[in-house]
Amino acid sequence: MFNNNKILVVIPARGGSKGIPRKNIRLLNHNPLISYPINIAKSSEYVDDIVVTTDDSEIALLSEKFGASVIMRSEELSGDDVPLDPVVYDAMVKKEKQTFDEYDLVVTLQPTSPLLEPSTLDAAIEKFEDFAIDSVLSVVDDRHLSWGYDEKNERYFPNYIERKNRQYLPKDFRETGALLITRRNFVHEDSRLGTNLDLIEVSRQESVDIDNFEDWWIAENYLQKKKVAIVVNAYDEIGTGHVHRCLSIASKLVFHDVLFLMDEQHQLGIDIVDSYNYPFEIYDGEDDLIKILRKHSPQIVVNDIMDTSREYMTQLKEDGYFVVNFEDIGVGSEVADVVFDALYEHDMGEKNVFTGYKYYILDDEFYFQPQKVITPQVENVLIAFGGTDPNNFTETVIDSILATSYDGRINVILGLGYDGLERLIDKYESNQSVQIYRNVSDISEFMFKADLIFTSAGRSMYEVCSLGVPTICLCQDERELTHVFANETNGFINMGLCADVEKQEIIDQFIGLVNDYELRLEMNQKMLSVDLKDGFENIWAVIREEYRKFELKGQKHENIQ
Incomplete structure (x- = not known):
């Protein structure tokens, strides 16, 4: 026709x-x-x-x-x-x-x-x-449920017969x-x-x-809305921090369409994302991941899977995506448009790599906690070694504290990936001072109430720093040793690789910190001098600028807000 x-x-x-x-x-x-x-x-x-x-x-x-x-x-x-x-x-x-x-x-x-x-x-x-x-x-x-007005009788009346939810x-x-x-x-x-x-x-x-x-x-x-595909996983070896960072990013991308892509072999990450009700798809291997990306055709692909390969990254760029990677020190990082690394504060000499604490994204709950006020007495100790704690530092620290005369509360937070929960409960169930929690939804509240914290040198060090709680760090592995933020200048006591630390050293460090009010006050003030509230804004400012350059190259004729 x-x-x-x-x-x-x-x-x-x-x-x-x-x-x-x-x-x-x-x-x-x-x-x-x-x-x-x-x-x-x-x-x-x-x-x-x-x-x-x-x-x-x-x-x-x-x-x-x-x-x-x-x-x-x-x-x-x-x-x-x-x-x-x-x-x-x-x-x-x-x-x-x-x-x-x-x-x-x-x-x-x-x-x-x-x-x-x-x-x-x-x-x-x-x-x-x-x-x-x-x-x-x-x-x-x-x-929608609407109302009319009868001017003659000066009264309102419903434009519906039965009150129902909008979709009905x-x-x-x-x-x-x-x-x-x-x-x-x-x-x-x-x-x-x-x-x-x-x-x-x-x-x-x-x-x-x-x-x-x-x-x-x-x-x-x-008009400025983008399709953003987030590739991220969680399992025992890498913990759950990557997924929680991406969930925090997704919560701030309210004007964009976000899709999570999860490896079918890592159920831990799938369960976490599913519990937040974000849309996700499961992929089986890198080839399947590429097919799913092509099906959805996002403008931006975010990888929070640690070290990437050059082959994978090259394929993403050939398909025309703007690629953002987190904590990527693999060879694929050279191909990405932008790489953010809050944990590794070192200059790699690459123009596309942005490092340092100002690119750390706090979970939303930490924005609303007040700053910690240090008291002379330590009455509440928190032990939180992340989602998996593969070296079981949790038990080592509990035993070290119980070997002292400390008689306050010991809160222990275990992640979904922690192996050995039942054994830990059996071991300490007779000790009323030890309280064990798993996968809490309000960890900021536990951190704020603590007078002293034991944690690893992962993302939790930024969280406790934002609150100003004196903290002793024990590194899980050689990679965590490169997370230099947990240092004396920023208010931390970093004991290095836990495998190299004797139990008596932990005891001595704990007793010394408990008894030194002035040191804890100094640690608090150093932590609170670090501004950690603008991480997402700093990251998004970089992405906007780099996306503009990407756009000017003719790869995409779009803008980003």
């Missing part, structure tokens, strides 16, 4: 907008608003001609630059109270005179609906394959104004609607109608 029909798109764009002055030429996500309906029409499979009807020379100039023809409307058709019907009719008649032809369908697209998809426009046009259809309008399902209410469509398509013979000065109407339902995103600055802000965030 459509090869034999001429289709005209009319875009009305006055210069005298009131809600947002000069909105049609303002830049929305780096492009003038008037460019959006023009590009939508140009992307259609069926549109023949595009005309912008305006009273403004600047709008006319921009419209022509973006590929539309222009009809300058008269002053009589440019007032605030003039409806669209005579404006569209005027543009249609003048365009037909220019082309010496008559159109079959006339489409009205409005600049105030910049999020309409070209595929939606084409789907609306295709409805006219049914010759009984005269007009098609765009609508959005706007069902009957559909209630609201016009979006994004598009209206009518057969040529129904376009008049006082109407653009035929006798037989059909509706095309659009998404919430496509239904955004820019009338004020709030609408503008919503539209801009939609």
Whole structure:
């Protein structure tokens, strides 16, 4: 049908907008608003001609630059109270005179609906394959519990019979104004609607109608929304910190679509992500991971899987993704667009690598805890060696503390990956001072209430530092020895590799710290002098800048917010 029909798109764009002055030429996500309906029409499979009807020379100039023809409307058709019907009719008649032809369908697209998809426009046009259809309008399902007002009796009344959750209410469509398509013979000065109407339902995103600055802000965030794929795992050897960092990142990407990709061999990470209700897919090997990424076609791929290979990273770059890696000191890091490493504070001499504590992302719960006030007495000790504690430092430290005269509380937090929970419970169940917890959801509260903490030199050192709790660090392995943040300058006592530390050394260090109020106060002040609250903002600022460079290289023609 459509090869034999001429289709005209009319875009009305006055210069005298009131809600947002000069909105049609303002830049929305780096492009003038008037460019959006023009590009939508140009992307259609069926549109023949595009005309912008305006009273403004600047709008006319921009419209022509973006590929539309222009009809300058008269002053009589440019007032605030003039409806669209005579404006569209005027543009249609003048365009037909220019082309010496008559159109079959006339489409009205409005600049105030910049999020309409070209595929939606084409789907609306295709409805006219049914010759009984005269007009098609765009609508959005706007069902909700609403109320009316009876002015005569001065009372409110419900517009529903039964109160139900929104998803169970009957559909209630609201016009979006994004598009209206009518057969040529129904376009008049006082109407653009035929006798037989059909509706095309659009998404919430496509239904955004820019009338004020709030609408503008919503539209801009939609336009800047990205698909972000996060590849991350958790298992005994690497712990759960990687997953929790990525969950913290995901919680802040509220304007973006996030998908987690998890290795099917590592159930621990899958269970954690699943408990947070984020969407995820499971992959079986690197080839399967690449296939899933291609299926979803994200703009950004985040890898929090530690050391990457050059082959894997090269494939991601060949597929056109912007790649962000965390804690990657493998050869693949050279290929990534950005690498963040809060744990390894060293200069690798690579321009794409950003290291140091300012790129650490605190879990949300730590933003709302007050700073620790140091008291002369140590009455609460916390032992927390991460999600797995593969060397069982937990038991070593408990035994060391119990060998002293300390008679306060000992809270022990074990992660999901800790092996030996039952044995630990059996060993200490008769000791009322030892309280064992597993996989707590409010670890910041335990840390804040503690007067002294034992932990490893992993991510927990940043968490305790943000609160200012005196801490003794014991490194799990050689890799943790390179996590230099846990040092005296930042308020920590770092005893090095725990395997090299004798039990008596732990006892002596513990007793010394318990009895030295001034030292604990000094450690507290050093910790609180370190600003750890802006990690995500620092990371996202780098990503925005590097993505801009990536964009300018021509790999992606998008912006990021």
